[in-house]
Every structure is written in C-alpha cells, then in structure tokens.
Amino acid sequence: MNIGNLIKIAISSLFRNKMRTALTMLGIVIGIASVIAMVSIGQASTQSVKSELSTMGSNMIMIMPARQHRGGVDMGMSSSKSLDDKDLLSIQKNTRYVAAVSPMVSSAKQLIYGNNNHSCSVNGVSDAYLEIRKYELADGVMFTEEDVKRYNKVCVIGQTVVKELFTNGENPIGKSIRFGSIPMTVIGVLDSKGQNGMGEDQDDIVLAPYTTIQKRFLGINYFNMLFASATSEDESELAATEITYILRSNHGIKSGATDDFDIRTQEELVSTISSVTSLMTTLLAAIASISLVVGGIGIMNIMYVTVTERTKEIGLRMAIGAHNRDIMLQFLCESVILSLIGGIIGIIFGLIIAYVASKLMHMPYVVSEMAILGSFLVCAITGIFFGWYPAKKAANMDPISALRYE
Amino acid sequence: MEKDILKVENLERVFRVGSEDVHALRGVSFSIKEGEFVSIMGTSGSGKSTLLNILGCLDTPSAGDYIIDGVSIRNLSKNELSTLRNRKIGFVFQNYNLLARTTALENVELPLFYNNTVPAKERRERAEAALKLVGLEKRMEHKPNQLSGGQQQRVAIARALVNDPVILLADEATGNLDTRTSYEIMSLFQDLHEQGKTIAFVTHEPDIATFTTRKIKLRDGQIIEDAPINTQSAAEALAAINLQKED
Incomplete structure (x- = not known):
C-alpha cells in the first residue's frame, strides 16, 4: 500500500473517534507544553541575570587586599x-x-x-x-x-x-x-x-x-x-x-x-550564577519531561486498547487483502500522527505560557529553537516507540480468529 | 466447456488441539466452474468453516492442493495470499463486518486501498458502481448505524464486488437477517449469478440452499452429497411471503 493511502486510512481512523483522539493527545500536549515553557522560562531567567550582571561591567576585575591576621585575630575582608x-x-x-x-x-x-x-x-x-x-x-x-x-x-x-x-x-x-x-x-x-x-x-x-x-x-x-x-x-x-x-x-x-590580595573577575561571577540558573533549567526540563513520558505511555495504553477493540476491523482488513506490514504501518502511523499533532499543539501552548510568564515576571521572552526541535523529535520518537508494540500486536493477529473475535 | 474457477484435490486440514489431532477435513475434492452458484451445507463441526477459510485463502491445507483461477496456493507466502485475497476473492460475512462511523462508500472503497494499481479517482467510481449494483445508490453517504441489517449486508456485498473477484464467498450471509430480508439478499445473489458471477454460499439453512444451483453437503470433514438442485426463485418466494401477509 502506498504511503498516501496509509496516512489517509490512519487519519480517518483517528477521526472516527474524536474524543478519544483528543484525550490521548492531551497527554502529549501537556508534556511538550511544559517542557517548552520550562526551558524557555529557565533560559529567560538565565539571560536576565546575565544582563543584570553585565550592567556592572562584564569585563570588570576586582582586586582586593587579602584578609589580614594580627596575633591570630582575623581583621576582616580587605583589611591589609x-x-x-x-x-x-x-x-x-x-x-x-x-x-x-x-x-x-x-x-x-x-x-x-x-x-x-x-x-x-x-x-x-x-x-x-x-x-x-x-x-x-x-x-x-x-x-x-x-x-x-x-x-x-x-x-x-x-x-x-x-x-x-x-x-x-x-x-x-x-x-x-x-x-x-x-x-x-x-x-x-x-x-x-x-x-x-x-x-x-x-x-x-x-x-x-x-x-x-x-x-x-x-x-x-x-x-x-x-x-x-x-x-x-x-x-x-x-x-x-x-x-x-x-x-x-x-x-x-x-x-x-x-x-596577599584577592582577584575576582566578573566572568567568574557570571559563570557561577549562570551555571546555577542553567542547572535550574535542566531540572525544570527534567521534571517536565516526566509528564512527556506519561503522555507517551498514555498513547501506548490507548493504542493497545484500540488494537484489542478493533480486532474485528484488523481481521477484516486482512481478509480483504491487507498485508501484515500494512496493518503495522497503519497503527504506527496513527500513533505518530497522534503524537506529532499533540506535539505541535503542545509547542504552541508552551510558547504562549512562556510568553505570559515572561510578561508577568518582567523577563525577556526567549524562544529556544533547540527545545522546539528537540520536542518535535521526541514526539516522533514517542509515537514510534510507544506505537510499536501495539502495532506489532495488531500485525501478528491471525485473520481467522480476528474475524471471529467478539 | 466452462473453465474451473477453483479446484480442490484431496484437501485435508488437521488441527492440533492439546496432544490430539483433530481432522477437520479428510480428503475433500471438488471444483467450481465459472458462473456456478454453489451452496456448501453442513452442521456445525462438519468442516464447512474450515473449508471456507481455505477457499478464502485465509488458511492453508495440511495436505492436498487448492487451485484458484489457475494459481496453486500451496507454496504462497502470507503476503502473496493477502494479495491473492485482494484481487480474486470477495468475502461476505454473517455479521457484515463494516467499519463503524464510516460511510457506505468508504467501506466499499476499502479493498481498493490495498491495491496500488487503482488510482483514487477510479477507486471512487468503482465503489459507486458497486453500490449502484446492490441498489444503494441513494445511501452512499450513510453510515452503518443509519442502515438496516439488509442494507448493511448489501454494502458488504458491494464491498465484496468492488475488486471484481473471480468468486464471491458468502459465510452464512443471511444468518443475521429475518426471512423476508434473507430472501431479498438471496434474490440479489441470484441477480449477480445471472450476470455471470461465481458464488460459493455457506449456510446451514436448507431453504436458503434451494436458491442456489448446486449443493455440496459436508459431514465430519467429508463430502456426503454433491449434486445440482432444482433452483427456486428468491423473487417468487419473496412475493409469496408478501401475499401471505396480505391474507
């Protein structure tokens, strides 16, 4: 079967059950949206901290006398x-x-x-x-x-x-x-x-x-x-x-x-602070990606239920000439389309959330192309990964017993 | 002499259930010629479903040979069998097996989706023609839940016809219908037969079998009867019921 027909069949199958399709997508939407929003909020805060620090002079170097001890007593910072x-x-x-x-x-x-x-x-x-x-x-x-x-x-x-x-x-x-x-x-x-x-x-x-x-x-x-x-x-x-x-x-x-002196560069300060904020960003993204995994498992769950529920349909398709590969690709296609559309909606939502947050917190609005590209990739992989097992199960059905399934 | 559409020779099918071998078919041989309307009868357990599965290329025999339209299925792979089903066989099931929430037209188009040689435009035209042939030209955009049982079975028959198969295989196609609708469907099958279609019709109802031209009866995996029969007209039977009702 050619890929155009395949996509047509997958889309019409998804449309046949709009409510379930929408709910399944919701998991991915929330996952992707939170990853995008967290990464961009994190990057925005890093950027705002950096830009505030650079108002102090980004190439500044401070030289202070070292602490002095007199008779074992610390005389305090810069006392010499x-x-x-x-x-x-x-x-x-x-x-x-x-x-x-x-x-x-x-x-x-x-x-x-x-x-x-x-x-x-x-x-x-x-x-x-x-x-x-x-x-x-x-x-x-x-x-x-x-x-x-x-x-x-x-x-x-x-x-x-x-x-x-x-x-x-x-x-x-x-x-x-x-x-x-x-x-x-x-x-x-x-x-x-x-x-x-x-x-x-x-x-x-x-x-x-x-x-x-x-x-x-x-x-x-x-x-x-x-x-x-x-x-x-x-x-x-x-x-x-x-x-x-x-x-x-x-x-x-x-x-x-x-x-007998201390030298501090502004660069050190900037890199310390930005390493803290980027750690925060990574942490937020890691937490957000948990919801992405949950969304992916949601897809797998629904696809799995769908395969069982549509046993008769699979039997019929096989009886009228679908190859095992066609069945497999149809279900894979459905889960990839689910997760990709969910991903696109999620990216849009994530950007909106990041925009609102940047306005509320008076931070720059940062769009991270990497996060968008990354989550798009993750969507496709999620679709394939979590769709694989149910699709395999569908493709391996025996047409005779699938047709008899009640 | 008309050519054989399908031919089975010494067909055997053995299932392994636990440690026991169950012989569903024990050496069945017959052939169906082009334009025949054959009923395959038998009680449950007689092997008629197993025979139908093999005739439909859904199953392969344990021994013996099956030749459909000149092709022996003995050495075909799963995918080759799928393609064979797609091009040469039209299935009609007892419970219609239509896709829910899908229009009649899309249901009928379905087999052609799995045939790359048919472009989208031709697919639609052929589906429309098949629906016209079964008298549903006004119900093309209806979904199964908007159609009666008889109409759903007509959609299923149109779907079986759309790939222009060499044989129509009907499995208890009237089993879910009342007598009146059964006769209507049989009348449609008789019309298709008139137009030259080859049909194998599995049933356990003797009165349905009388509308066919030849009866093959199975018991315990063997043919016990294979004879032409005195064909009744389904249209006349239908008229008779209508008359009874008016009384």
Whole structure:
C-alpha cells in the first residue's frame, strides 16, 4: 500500500473517534507544553541575570587586599594595606590585557546641602572608573587626571544623591556640597543605572579623585581596592593572571607563598550564577519531561486498547487483502500522527505560557529553537516507540480468529 | 466447456488441539466452474468453516492442493495470499463486518486501498458502481448505524464486488437477517449469478440452499452429497411471503 493511502486510512481512523483522539493527545500536549515553557522560562531567567550582571561591567576585575591576621585575630575582608600607588602604576604600564585600572578608597560621610543631608559612602577613584563600571554622565564632566594630581575638591554624584540633596529641582552642577566639614564642588551627574544583580542601588554614589579622599579625608596612602577592566570579556582570565604576576613581584611574594590580595573577575561571577540558573533549567526540563513520558505511555495504553477493540476491523482488513506490514504501518502511523499533532499543539501552548510568564515576571521572552526541535523529535520518537508494540500486536493477529473475535 | 474457477484435490486440514489431532477435513475434492452458484451445507463441526477459510485463502491445507483461477496456493507466502485475497476473492460475512462511523462508500472503497494499481479517482467510481449494483445508490453517504441489517449486508456485498473477484464467498450471509430480508439478499445473489458471477454460499439453512444451483453437503470433514438442485426463485418466494401477509 502506498504511503498516501496509509496516512489517509490512519487519519480517518483517528477521526472516527474524536474524543478519544483528543484525550490521548492531551497527554502529549501537556508534556511538550511544559517542557517548552520550562526551558524557555529557565533560559529567560538565565539571560536576565546575565544582563543584570553585565550592567556592572562584564569585563570588570576586582582586586582586593587579602584578609589580614594580627596575633591570630582575623581583621576582616580587605583589611591589609597591601595595595598602593606602585601597584597602580605598574598595572597601568606593564599589562597587555588590562584596558583600564582605577583605585578605590572609600569613606562614609554625611553629605550636606542647604537643609538636606544624606549619608553615603564617598568613593575616591580615578577618571578611568566610569569606563570600568560602565557609568555614563548625564550632565557635566568627569574629573580629570589634573584634578587627581592636585587633590582637587570636586565630585561627581549619582541620581539618588541628586534626589536626596537637591529637593527643589535645581541643577546640581557647580553647587558646593559639604562632606562633613569639607566643601566639594559638583562637576558632574551620573546617568541612572538602577539596581545591580544583588539589589544594590547603583545610583547612591559619590565619586571624587582618590587623592582627595586619601589626603584630605583619611590621611592614608593605600587603596581599599583596585578596579580594572580587561580588554574583552574573554580576556578577563589573562588580565587577571597578568595582574597576579605583577602584584606578586611588587609585593616580593616568594613562589609557593600565598597572595596577599584577592582577584575576582566578573566572568567568574557570571559563570557561577549562570551555571546555577542553567542547572535550574535542566531540572525544570527534567521534571517536565516526566509528564512527556506519561503522555507517551498514555498513547501506548490507548493504542493497545484500540488494537484489542478493533480486532474485528484488523481481521477484516486482512481478509480483504491487507498485508501484515500494512496493518503495522497503519497503527504506527496513527500513533505518530497522534503524537506529532499533540506535539505541535503542545509547542504552541508552551510558547504562549512562556510568553505570559515572561510578561508577568518582567523577563525577556526567549524562544529556544533547540527545545522546539528537540520536542518535535521526541514526539516522533514517542509515537514510534510507544506505537510499536501495539502495532506489532495488531500485525501478528491471525485473520481467522480476528474475524471471529467478539 | 466452462473453465474451473477453483479446484480442490484431496484437501485435508488437521488441527492440533492439546496432544490430539483433530481432522477437520479428510480428503475433500471438488471444483467450481465459472458462473456456478454453489451452496456448501453442513452442521456445525462438519468442516464447512474450515473449508471456507481455505477457499478464502485465509488458511492453508495440511495436505492436498487448492487451485484458484489457475494459481496453486500451496507454496504462497502470507503476503502473496493477502494479495491473492485482494484481487480474486470477495468475502461476505454473517455479521457484515463494516467499519463503524464510516460511510457506505468508504467501506466499499476499502479493498481498493490495498491495491496500488487503482488510482483514487477510479477507486471512487468503482465503489459507486458497486453500490449502484446492490441498489444503494441513494445511501452512499450513510453510515452503518443509519442502515438496516439488509442494507448493511448489501454494502458488504458491494464491498465484496468492488475488486471484481473471480468468486464471491458468502459465510452464512443471511444468518443475521429475518426471512423476508434473507430472501431479498438471496434474490440479489441470484441477480449477480445471472450476470455471470461465481458464488460459493455457506449456510446451514436448507431453504436458503434451494436458491442456489448446486449443493455440496459436508459431514465430519467429508463430502456426503454433491449434486445440482432444482433452483427456486428468491423473487417468487419473496412475493409469496408478501401475499401471505396480505391474507
């Protein structure tokens, strides 16, 4: 029998029992829809976490002094004073994969302007900091190397600070803010960046030349941290290696001794977080595929019942000239058509669910071609695999006893 | 001389039931010529069903030979037997065996689906012609549950005719019908016989057998009687019942 006739016979058999066909398909529909929805929701959350992290600067490298122990007492994170001007200079000069580097010294201060005050930490950085952390200026200018050299009392402030201090909507540029007792002139305002991946407000920030903070506020000559950026995201590791090498030689650390600093790349953070989310995605997909297996067994069950119920029909078809192969292919065809149509409906439902979920959870809408292709393949295999046994049973019937079956 | 449509020689069929051999057929020989209308009679257990299964190529003999339309089935494979059934035999069953929820036309088309040499258009035309032949031209789109028993059997007969078989094999084709409808169906068979169809009709009802042209009687797997009979007209018998009713 040719394949066209076969499909025609299979489809008309399925149509003869619409309710049962629909219910059987439902299992596959639910299975496929949940796989598609779970995978795409999972991928969307991975993507949104990644994109939030990259607002912090995807090729950023953080260098912190190591923990220090004094007399057996842990002095806390970044407590040593190991990073200084010499390190900054040699990183600036002697690296190939480091695009920019900025020190950071922090000092918590009460900011006062007119009747308003706001408490926040003032970060002493260099002019490279904006590029490293991906900040943009909304207004005014960034301070220059010249400002750094001269310990100038200038600062650049974030939107939250603007909101807190300049409550009547005046332009902050050129205004003088008091940092405790020291007045500083606002020369620039940063664009809003919103929250970072950890939920911190990235706009509650004041930047000033690091020399100003070191000399005028704190009276120190070391840095709390160094921020660097690699030439590209892929070269973060290379850049980190270069920095490690320079710092070890600067600090005279013998081979075998532990570093007196910590280096963290943004890439590490991203890969840790995305490995967690992709694990979640895999887990969700695995749970969803259980329902797919259940759907497949549903098909097998119904096909099996169908074969018994249609014994007489099978006997008749054999009597009027169907070969065993024709019977086998007819039943296989029915189960494959069942699962494929179920699969297509499932894919459509899954995409709709993923779309609604992405809107509700404010995530990007990700369509995973792999998941669609994969589930389509799984459908076809399900149809063949779970249809095989019942079809074989049908094909092996003896026409004489099949015709007599009551 | 008319040619033999089918010929059986020393047919034997042995079934193994447990450790015992059951001889359903013990050396049956006869032949049916083109255009004959043969009734095969016998009580249950006489071997008539076994004989019919072999004549219908659903079963193969344990010994002896069966030649249908010049082809010996002795060395044919299962698939070759299927093809033989598809091209040369038309079955009519006691319980019609129509596909439920399927129109009369589609039911009649069914055998031609398994014949690749018949294109879709011809399939439909032949099915329509067969339905016309059994007088159901107005019921082509009806499904079995919308048809009476007699009409369903007519659909089954049309299905048996659609592949233009060399022989029609009817297995108790009137067994599920009342007398009146039985006579109508027999009248249809007689019409088909007039048109030159070869028919083998298995029955256990003697009055049905009187409408055929030759009677083969089986008992315990052997032929005990094989003779031409004085054929009655089913149409006349039908008229007689109608007359009785009016009285």
